[in-house]
Amino acid sequence: MKLPSHILLMCLALALTWADHHEHHDHHEHQHHEAVLDRCKGLEMDAVTENEEGIPYFFKGDHLFKGFHGKAELSNGSFAELDDHHHLGHVDAAFRMHYEDDPTHHDRIFFFLDTKVFCYYQHKINEGYPKEISEVFPGIPDHLDAAVECPKPDCDEDSVIFFKQDDIYHYNVKTKAVDKKEFHSMPNCTSAFRFMEHYYCFHGHKFSKFDPKTGEVHGRYPKEARDYFMRCSKFSDDSDHLERERCSRVHLDAITSDDEGNIYAFRGHHFISKDTNDTLKSDTIESAFKELHSDVDAVFSYQNHLYMIKDDHLFVYKVGEPHTHLEGYPKPVKEELGIEGPIDAAFVCQDHHIAHIIKGQHIYDVDMSANPRVPTNPRSISVLNRVDAAMCGPHGVTAISGNHFYHFGSVMLMAASKILPEQHRVSLELFGCDH
Template structure:
């Protein structure tokens, strides 16, 4: 009898645990408008969004347990979840340079290359004297964006500017900004999150650029469905989510693809248009890996398949497609990026670039060259002035594919949302 009761208890405990885990995973859908506890950028510039004991990496993808990336966070069960986080990138402070800091209750954890540093966790007051416990948000602020390399801490209505070098604490009052549930520095701009909405603010004064709070899912997440008040064009041109593909057709019209949507900019016009991929390319539905234009056709690659459309109003899907990428271009999909310069298509996959002569039959991907400058290329396109290579939220100009392959130093960095799409925030 005792054995039966023990077995029943174990089964009940397992069922409850399973139900709780299932519920937790069901709730943790960033596209449902959940409030993040903390946001920080890692060493590679990838944003990490923390919620409870889970972590979202990048702008899309499912949640994973935080302790899978930062194991020691789970060793202190008396502490709560990550309340705020930031990455300190101040070369004048070698002790803390390039560290990620996580705050839980009264403790702070310091990680270097995803490893907890010796002696941590420590009391917040020991590492950041004058800063209180149980913080709401924190964000790094390098000079000259702040007068000195600093960290801005938020707790209710109280704002603390902590100078890294002198450890001085200056209490500020940001009258125009609502209380932050998390804060984030991205592309040299500062964002205060209020639940799943955010405001952009000036770190020195707290001045809010736009009194209207914006929807975080429109700019920092890739979601297929949005609120009714969302402006598709505004969202797509100002989104911080990287582009999946970009190209320009023979007439010079530009197409940029991200998730379920694409932006079009016609040659000779400053007007942008945004629409769903399915509305113009219904056979694709959404999310492409790469797109290039050749002889008035758009070649659109998704996984290991290639779709071809004749450019027009509307675009015409060619009969017989999709076909395997290997059959059409001589190499297996998926691929990272593709761009056509005259009769040659250049394919980038796994830090290598291959050339495909579109006039050859059969077509073969050859002339393999390493592209060691970037770990991963998101998209690229060829234009009369050279190659635009897009990595995350930035693009880089190269005079030719040969220069791209030979490059060992980054050229000038340009912003996608600002310089390609004219977004000012």
């Protein structure tokens, strides 16, 4: 059968349209999955928020960075519906609703994309979402730049602060009243973030700390986001290395105090030392411990030596100027301490031969004077979800989790405790950071 010419032309047009669509789709999928983002090269983030465990999520385009280091992953891997409903380009704004007085929305994460708002609880979308922004947050405009939660007493009432160009909207969570303001001293925010009870406005790859009520920015801002909110191996030449390490929001990898009372704290490629006169110094790990290079998992001090654990290996240095790497090391952790890695933290208390090894939520004892060394006396640490670093001194154990540390009078009290002791800030109270 011979088809009329106009039917043939129509079929040809449809075929070309289909082919073009799939070529575009395949190209989009290729871009969607092949894009490589490096936050250490200075990215302007689209949105920042915490998850329910307090881990920061940084959004860029259709990708997501979890925590302060690590590679980008596709956002739809964690929040599938963002892509289902939107063919995800980027998240405009995000915040975590964390108000005890609002049980309906407590611990929910809200995402804003164009005119829509998405609400998640533990990575599952709430029923009925996405919704129009005007339905959930009446009086708040579409196509937002940033958003951040502001609980009492930081704001007069439990609120959310929304940013769109020069306009700032304080949204009262209870009454839904909107108070429109202008923060004259603050730059336009591409994302905003509440972290450790402070408020940060990100603009480009820099940030400013601001007062959520007035928008006032005090101190020397803007600062480089990579110096404080990311763990990068290299920094700009004009970075203040000591201030960066003192004030970084990235958690420590390891910490110890030696027999003289000097403290060594390790983070990524860098470490900070604090002597008995509270004098602080910062340098690269490679400059003082070249065999290690970077990324220490745990450190403990024993008989004027630093025992440094990286992955499955143990390095030993004699304390001095400079520190001396012992011949024959590194050796396998399993061979030297009788325990498999990875190890989260380790410490020895003064005048003792017991190395206390923390792995997950368990603590083990290893007698350093024994041969062979074997882990004994396993106990669980129920009061902390994780321990990033720990050290022991004359007054007990200091356990660091995230940006905070907790003091326990003894190892026994740390293992037996059911109530979390007073929370202290690492940057402020351990290293004297003023911001």
